Amino acid sequence: MNRFFVSNDIIDGNSIIIQDKDDIKHIKNVLRLKENDKIEISNGNDNEYIVKIDNITNEYIKTTVIEKMNIKRESDINITLYQGFPKSSKMDMIIQKVTELGVKKIVPIITDRTVVKINNKKKEEKKLERFKKIVVEASKQSKRGIIPEVSQVINLNQAIENIKLANDFLIVPYESENEIGIKDILSKTKEKDISIIIGPEGGFSKEEIDKLQNIGANIVSLGPRILRTETAGIALISIIMYELGDVGVI
Known part of the structure; x- marks a missing residue:
């Protein structure tokens, strides 16, 4: 059944009007879809509704609630992905897949070796608008309870300040790390607020890794094979969700 999101303030008893x-x-x-067809509506806060379409116009779609459900689709693990901005359309795929996996926030970042340079505010806003549309569509498809936040593009220093303020458990995969694996780190923590930073195509510079270590980052290996930037975040998030108990039967 097709899913749509509405804000909680337009749910009026047994009536929900779609205005987007x-x-x-x-x-x-x-x-x-026609009158009497059914769709799913989420209020972005774990409440879900099966509704029947009553009236379709160009300005709104009026529906009546048939069933209200409270289904916990969102994880207790709050993952923020700081993603080094990749080339071409790789970011689109990354955003789509990590949304499906359950991240709560996505922050594109510029690092020393980022090839893409965004100096034009209008171009940045266009990219962010596209990213947000991808997040919405992926949230609908994967039946998320919320729509993850997509942040403005920032640099690594700003990301570090954000993480220090949030006091998140920070994980950074690094291809030159060959002693500490991701499983070693996750087996020793029960933290639920986790930030991860993924480098761009060229990886991190040694100076950047030093900065991250200085704020207590857990620098880890993801194994003997070198993963692409568009693979690393997806793999790491999957491992985190599995190891910390989010993957399983509802």
């Missing part, structure tokens, strides 16, 4: 223009176009023109 993109959702209306998708329901009308792509899915070609």
Whole structure:
């Protein structure tokens, strides 16, 4: 069943009105749904509704709640991904997949070896607008309870300050680390607020790793094979979710 998100303040008893223009176009023109068809609606806070479409117009879609459910789809593990900005459209795929896996926040970052340089504010805003659309679509498809946040692009120093303020448990995979594995680190923690930083195609410089170690980052190996930047975050998040108990039967 197709899922859509609405803000909690437009849920009025047994009536929910969809007002988002993109959702209306998708329901009308792509899915070609009609009156009496059913859809799922989430309020972004673990409450889900099965609703029946009553009325479809160009301005709104009126629905009636058939069933209200409280299903825990969101993990207790709060992962923030700081992703070194990759080339071409790799970021689109990364954002889509980590949303499916359950991250709560995605922060694109610029590091010493980042090839992509974003100096134009309009181009940055266009990219962020696209990223947010990808997150929404991936959240619908994977039946997330929330839509993860996508942050503005920042540099590594700003990321470090954010992590220090949040006091998150920080994990950084690094290809030159050959003693400490990710499983070693996860077996010794029960932390639920976790930040991970993934380097761009060229990896991290030694100076950047030193900076991260100075704020208590756990520098880890992901194994003997070198993973691409678009693979590393997905692999690490999957491991974290499995090792800390999020992957299993609902």
